[in-house]
Amino acid sequence: MCDSWRVRRYFHPDPKDIRLPAVLFALSDATRLGIVLALSDGREHTAGELGGDIAKSTMTHHLKILRESGLLWVRSEGTRCFNSLRTADLEQRYPGLLGHLLGSATRDGYGSAGDRGNGRPALPGRGPGEGPAGAEAGTD
Amino acid sequence: MCDSWRVRRYFHPDPKDIRLPAVLFALSDATRLGIVLALSDGREHTAGELGGDIAKSTMTHHLKILRESGLLWVRSEGTRCFNSLRTADLEQRYPGLLGHLLGSATRDGYGSAGDRGNGRPALPGRGPGEGPAGAEAGTD
DNA sequence: CCCAATGTTTGATAGTCGCGGTACATAGAT
DNA sequence: ATCTATGTACCGCGACTATCAAACATTGGG
Numbered sequence: 001m002c003d004s005w006r007v008r009r010y011f012h013p014d015p016k017d018i019r020l021p022a023v024l025f026a027l028s029d030a031t032r033l034g035i036v037l038a039l040s041d042g043r044e045h046t047a048g049e050l051g052g053d054i055a056k057s058t059m060t061h062h063l064k065i066l067r068e069s070g071l072l073w074v075r076s077e078g079t080r081c082f083n084s085l086r087t088a089d090l091e092q093r094y095p096g097l098l099g100h101l102l103g104s105a106t107r108d109g110y111g112s113a114g115d116r117g118n119g120r121p122a123l124p125g126r127g128p129g130e131g132p133a134g135a136e137a138g139t140d
Numbered sequence: 141m142c143d144s145w146r147v148r149r150y151f152h153p154d155p156k157d158i159r160l161p162a163v164l165f166a167l168s169d170a171t172r173l174g175i176v177l178a179l180s181d182g183r184e185h186t187a188g189e190l191g192g193d194i195a196k197s198t199m200t201h202h203l204k205i206l207r208e209s210g211l212l213w214v215r216s217e218g219t220r221c222f223n224s225l226r227t228a229d230l231e232q233r234y235p236g237l238l239g240h241l242l243g244s245a246t247r248d249g250y251g252s253a254g255d256r257g258n259g260r261p262a263l264p265g266r267g268p269g270e271g272p273a274g275a276e277a278g279t280d
Numbered sequence: 281c282c283c284a285a286t287g288t289t290t291g292a293t294a295g296t297c298g299c300g301g302t303a304c305a306t307a308g309a310t
Numbered sequence: 311a312t313c314t315a316t317g318t319a320c321c322g323c324g325a326c327t328a329t330c331a332a333a334c335a336t337t338g339g340g
Binding site for chain 1: 165244
């Protein structure tokens with residue numbers, strides 16, 4: 001009856017210790033970008049749900065990088081781990097950034113990790129792509 | 141007197157070929173983040189101006205990654221190369237993203253590559269950090 | 281011509297990353 | 311206890327990255 005509660009101990013950086021290069025590096029991989037995009041519905045997802053055709057150890061590796069960069073929170077329950085985006089902490093640290101990032105990723109079609117067809121980020125701050133500030137394309 | 145125009149040929153990706161993971165990877169390095177931040181004044185800077193105490197070849201390496209990711213444009217003139225941010229192209233591809241990125245980087249204090257003390261991004265779209273969309277901090 | 285200034289290219293090194301495979305640990309069910 | 315499901319830890323491999331030093335190329339000026 002599991003009285004000892006050997007819940008897995010995950011390291012999560014304090015919001016103050018979240019570093020922008022680490023966050024950007026975590027998102028600079030298409031696989032991880034897809035994972036974050038799949039998590040952008042605000043719900044919790046297990047590693048199994050997020051994992052497509054990649055090996056389990058690879059998924060653990062990616063989730064570790066995302067977690068240690070401060071992008072997601074992992075909650076252990078039984079044999080499963082529930083991953084969720086740290087939207088509030090990220091929003092506090094970098095207001096509006098995550099929303100723009102995920103919006104840009106969605107428009108680029110990186111939502112192919114586990115859940116596709118998700119069109120709305122459901123994140124604080126309205127979706128990006130509204131009102132481009134007159135991009136004058138004519139550099140050359 | 142230089143009638144032959146042997147201007148150096150740099151590769152610049154088409155705006156349509158700019159990929160978000162490549163952009164994020166380019167910005168996931170503190171040195172490159174500092175370079176981009178130094179360039180965020182909208183002016184052109186030579187590699188020599190941007191280079192702090194790092195080797196010239198290292199600077200060439202970083203500038204190449206930034207250029208090939210679509211973040212900056214390089215113009216050759218004489219023996220010097222003038223680097224500038226591709227703000228318009230980036231704004232067209234990912235509206236508002238670069239501004240938020242640089243704003244977050246500034247707040248984290250990554251403006252220490254060549255020009256420090258620059259407080260305003262001077263980029264299309266107002267500076268970030270103004271009007272956060274009600275970050276409800278209460279994850280835990 | 282030679283020399284200085286500015287970048288680029290090449291080589292070398294040490295470290296990291298992405299990936300999978302295997303073994304291991306934990307929780308739940310039989 | 312055994313089996314299954316779910317993840318993690320560890321190992322190795324190939325590829326990539328960051329860094330520098332040295333050699334090279336190009337331009338401009340004596």
